[in-house]
Amino acid sequence: MLDLKNLQNNFDEVAKKLKNKKVDENLLKQLAEIFIELKKEKTALEELQAFQNKFSKELVNAQDKEDLKVKLSENKNKINEQNQKVNILEDKLENIAHSIPNIPDNIVPIGEDEDENVEIKKVLTPPNFDFEPKEHHDLGENLDWLDFVRGVKISESRFCVLKNEGALLSRALVNYMIDFNRSRGFNFVNVPYLVNSATMFGTGQLPKFKDDMYKVEDEDLYLISTSEIPVTNLYSGEILASENLPIKMTCYSACFRKEAGSAGRDTRGIIRQHQFEKVELVSITKPEQSDSVFNEMVECASDLLSSLGLAHRHLMLCTGDLGFSAAKTIDLEVWIPSQNKYREISSVSNCRDFQARRAKIRYKNDQGKNELVHTLNGSSLAVGRTLVAIMENYQDRDGKIIIPDVLRKYF
Known part of the structure; x- marks a missing residue:
């Protein structure tokens, strides 16, 4: 707030x-x-x-x-x-x-929408194919990795069943991402997928985005849209010791979004689903630490993509594309060959003291006074989109998928 x-x-x-x-x-x-x-x-x-x-x-x-x-x-x-x-x-x-978003940092470029986001740099070079690359949903159905028909049958549209090596690859990605983030100093936590309204308020989902959330009928419980929500709120209402900051965490969770307003976008495949999986980074810091930790988180997610051999770019979001709680955000976009463009796979945000004020997360500073912490969050990475990127970037002429070297030990 x-x-x-x-x-x-x-x-x-x-x-x-x-x-x-x-x-x-x-x-x-x-x-x-x-x-x-x-x-x-x-x-x-x-x-x-x-x-x-x-x-x-x-x-x-x-x-x-x-x-x-x-x-x-x-x-x-x-x-x-x-x-x-x-x-x-x-x-x-x-x-x-409660319904007014965070103030953008001075460094954030002024712009209307995603078309005015500013590219910072590109990392790695997209692959060159001597054949027409297939889309991930065609590859997945041909390999019997993705079952859209049965996903819709047991749920509704925008649900999919992962099968065989596709399901194994998804699990391998989760394990690899967690291990990678832990090697960078982020402690692994496992949290509930259902949280109360106070928790949703703390990170800014309520009241503004109430209609985008899945709510349990007759209970004060919501399905999370990102594990940023429960992980940040682990410390709600607490006064933390200065010497324990920064607190850096990583978490795997399923995420649930109604995706209101997404009609007509990515209707095929698993890029935009009502249920998806994500490995998240969350940090709680002193104000003077938050910029350096923000850079750590961006590099952690970027290095993770590089270790998978996936070409990507860094974008600074403009004011018109900035999220509700964010003061500044850098998106990582991965190369998707079938679309011949980069697509978002990670979003790293510094929320300054905006969420801390809502969730009442403070620390005792060097003068012995209680001060609001800064909170940061970032995808590291969206699992389904990473699966898509690997399938499309590592496909061969016969429609088979080569497994990246760093993931093979997880099979």
């Missing part, structure tokens, strides 16, 4: 940055009006409280005590009424703030 004091004290500057992130101008105008009204009502409250404090002290020596008692009693009622006005406005302000 936004720092409301910062928003109030630097409203024009913050509002300008939020407009670049496509926040409705009417919403910002409404916030400004509430700030003005709240300031007026707080001033009135302070005046009433000052009257109460001053004349309560003078009551002992007052000549007309009964008259002053009546005035103090009336003033006390006014204080209670004024307190209610202030509380209502503060609640109104906070409810609106």
Whole structure:
């Protein structure tokens, strides 16, 4: 959640940055009006409280005590009424703030959408085929690795069954990713796939993205859309010791998304599914550590792709494509031969203190004061999309798939 004091004290500057992130101008105008009204009502409250404090002290020596008692009693009622006005406005302000995204960092390029993201660098060279490369869903069906018909039969569209070597390759990728991340200092955790609404609120999924979540009927439980949600919230409501930071974690989970608004995109294959698997990186840091840890996480995911021999590129997301909780994000896009372009496979974000404020995650700084941590998250990697990339980049003329060397020991 936004720092409301910062928003109030630097409203024009913050509002300008939020407009670049496509926040409705009417919403910002409404916030400004509430700030003005709240300031007026707080001033009135302070005046009433000052009257109460001053004349309560003078009551002992007052000549007309009964008259002053009546005035103090009336003033006390006014204080209670004024307190209610202030509380209502503060609640109104906070409810609106819950739906306002994080402020983008100054380094983030200003842009409308994904077309204005900025390429930072390319890593490795895409393969050259002396034949027309097949799409992963054709390869998968021909090899009996992917069964879309039965996936739809037992569920609905955008579900798939992995079989035979396809299922084994998926499992090998999960194990390899976890081992790779652990070798980079990220501790493995295993968390629930069902979490409560407070947890969903902490990382920014609720209330704004409620309609994109799968909810358990009649229970305060939601299926996670990423393991960032439970892993970040492991420390919600806690005050961490400074010497224990940064905390760096990696986690494997299934993820569940309704994918609202994705109609017409990637309708074939497993690039965009309602259920998918992902290995995630999550870090909790002191503010001064977060940029260096962010770079670590980007390089970890990039080096993982390189170790699999997969060509990819780094993109800095522009303001119009930046996620709700993110202050800055670098996407990694892997080369997909059949589409002759790069597609997102990892997204690494620094959320600064935005999620920490919502989840109340703090640490005791060197001065002994409680301060909000910074939270970071990143895919390392989306398992299904990595499977797609390997199938398409490692295919041969006969439609068979060569298994990358680093994965062979997992078979």
